[in-house]
Amino acid sequence: MLPTILDLTSLKEAYGAGLSPLDLVEEIITRCKASDDPAIFITPTSPEALRAAATELLATAPEPNSLPLWGIPFAVKDNIDVAGLPTTAACPAFAYHPEEDAAVIARLRAAGAIVIGKTNLDQFATGLNGTRSPHGAPRSVFDRAYVSGGSSSGSAVAVAAGLASFSLGTDTAGSGRVPAAFNNLVGIKPTPGLVPNVGVVPACRSVDVITVFAATVGDGIAVRRIMDGYDARDPFSRDAAQASLPSVRPRVGVLDGAEREFYGNSQVEALYNAAIDRARSLGAEIVPFDYTPFRQAAELLYSGPWVAERLAAVKDFLASNAGDFDPTVRTIIEGAKGYDAVAAFEGKYRLEALRQKTKAEWEKVDFLMLPTSPTTYTVEEMQADPIVRNSHFGRYTNFANLLDCAAIAIPAGFDGDGHLPAGVMLVGPAFTDDALAPFADAMHRAANSGMGKDRKAALPDRSRVTPEAADVVPIVVVGAHLTGMPLNHELIGKGGYRIKAGRTDGSYRLFALPGTVPPKPGLVRDPNFAGNGIEVEVWALPPAAFAHFVQNIPAPLGIGKILLEDGSHVSGFLCEAHATAGARDITGFGGWRNFIRAANASA
Incomplete structure (x- = not known):
């Protein structure tokens, strides 16, 4: 039985x-037929073509999981070319039939992934709400009255509804992030130029990026890395090494009071505040910063000459087929006629002046944490005021590509009624795409909001993203240093953060050591014992902090290699066996936390 959300793990x-890709595509066919949202796809892959793709995969790579994305189903925004399916950009009169896959599609198919169809979008990728399509408006998976977000609307809903493991969108102003927030997903927005745009219908060619919607940060990063790579056919493609960020105690920039704007949505503001608290609990230093120059840069994307790039992309088609445009999209694109070459240069000068101003803010922080969207609207509300309300969605997203940033959007939980989700995004300087991922993953896990429409789903441990081993030293804690316990502050104070919870192998016993202040347990391995393992946590410390921490551990405790239930060996707290003579064996409680809870209840 497959889970609701088809995460990679x-x-x-x-x-x-033993599942076969043929079994998987039959499940996809069944789920698509049962879907209550007919606006997700513009052109679904036919059942026959899906079966043929699975059969071909088995013929060329018969060993399960022998390719990075072996048999993984994905959906594609319909402004990205897929050979064998039309590209329409949500405008039927514009449709053409590409002979070749877009560069990213070729790379994903070579990795074993299977295209399940072309998804709906705001026409010509112009919008952040998902209602500007002749094929209808995909809806939030949590309430069909509400917008899905756009322009990558169908792509986000396909993953959130459990029809695809991941999907591709594009992002000029926030289209790879806003739909993630509205559907409880992760949105990976690469640094411009990191992923080639060959085979993509452009919106604003100089700042467009291809994005990934996924259930977890780990899934999204894995897919993005397969798509990465310089391609000389794309004039904006870049070949650059990934930049680093501090892996412990990062300085996280958050909105100050003057620049906070949620358009009356106190529920989203409360979720943003809760995300700030989570970041702090994960060891971040919270730093208010001035968003003003970022906001002013964001305004240039639709209120400046960059809108002329949208006209450049479709000017010939607009000249002959103006009546085939969505009315709102046509209004926006035709607005470009009010800008001339002088305005274009003036806009460029203004952007560079604002970029200089943002440098002072970047010196204060390592990366930013912003609301992905400050509010949401119903489809009816959006259609009543389509340009102004759409602009609300982009308040915190529009600047990212203009200022050459990487970003990862993550779920931030549900409103007070448990009705609708909201999200936050981590935004870093160019090519911090990988460096943002560990903290983004930790934030997603701490939000405890599930994946897509399955808000109770547990994020798989195997999709966890952790910093490079050279940056930190992992340590297993079993007692007073666990989260919420009296000595946990010693880890956080040294720049530590929790990587994961887990259990030891079943050969460990736990004892309550007498006379310790605060009370401490002793973990001892007994190769002849067969238990269920002891609950532990794996934390990370900077190497220097780890050395100082270990030096101050009191006898009879010390550091040794602990065998975890997943078969890994990690340094952690062990106890000299002689110290357990006469100590109470508390192994049956399964962990120190359970023992303390029981002791407090009986006191």
Whole structure:
């Protein structure tokens, strides 16, 4: 039985256990037929073509999981070319039939992924709401009255509804992030130029990026890395090394009071505040910053000459087929006629002046954490005021590509009624795409909001993203240093953060050591014992902090290699066996936290 959300870890485990790609495509066919949202796809891959793709995969790579994305189903925004399917950009009169895959599609198919169809979008990728399409408006998976977000509307809904493991969108102003927030997903927005745009219908060619919607940060990063790579056919493609960020105690920039704007949505503001608290609990230093120059840069994208790029992309088609445009999209694109070459240069000068002003803010922080969208609207509300309300969605997203940033959008939980989700995004300087991922993953896990429409789903440990081993030293804690316990502050104070919770191998016993202040347990391995393991946490410390921390551990405790239930060996707290003579064996409680809870209840 496949889970509701088809994350990469779950699918790969299912394939390892005997599931066939042919079984998978039959499940996809069944789920698509049962979907209550007919506006997700413009052109679905036919059942026959899906079966043929699965059959071809089995013929060329018969071993399960022998390719990075072996048998993984994905959906594609219909402004990205897929050979064998039309590209329409949500304008039927514009449709053409590409003979070749876009560069990213070729790379993903070579990795074993299977295209399940072309998804709906705001026409010509112009909008952040998902209602500007002749094929209808995809809806939020949590309430059909509400917009899905756009312009990558169908792509986000396909993943959130459990029809695809991941999907591709594009992002000029926020189209790879806003739909993620509205559908409880992760949105990976690469640094401009990192992923080639060959085979993409442009919106604003100089700042467009291809994005990934996924269930987890780990899934999204894995897919993005397959798409990465310089391509000389794209004049904006770049070949650059990934930049680093501090892996412990990062300085996270958050909105100050003057620049906070949620358009009356106190629920989203409360979720943003809760995300700030989570970031702090994960060891971040919270730093208010001035968003003003970023906001002013964001305004240039629609209120400046960059709108002329949208006209450049479709000027010949607009000249002959103006009546085939969505009325709002046509109004926006035709607005470009009010800008001349002088305005274009003046806009460029203004952007560079604002970029200089943002440098002072970047010196204060390592990366920013912003609301992905400050509010949401119903489809009816959006259609009543389509340009102004759409602009609300882009208040915190529009600047990112103009200022050459990487970004990852993550779920931030649900409103007070548990009705609608909201999101936050981490935004970093160019080519911090990988460096943002560990903290983004930790934030997503701490939000405990599930994946897509399955808000109760547990994020798989195997999709976890952690910093490079050279940056931190992992340490297993078992007692007073656990989260919420009396000595946990010693880890946080040294720049530590929790990587994950877990259990030891079943050969460990736990003892309550007498006379310790605060009370501490002793973990001892007994190779002849067969138990269920002891609950532990794996934390990370900077190397220097780890050395100082270990030096101050009191006897009879010390550091040794602990065997975890997943078969890994990690340095952690162990106890000298002689110290357990006469100590109470508390192994049956399964962990120190359970023992303390029981002791407090009986006191």
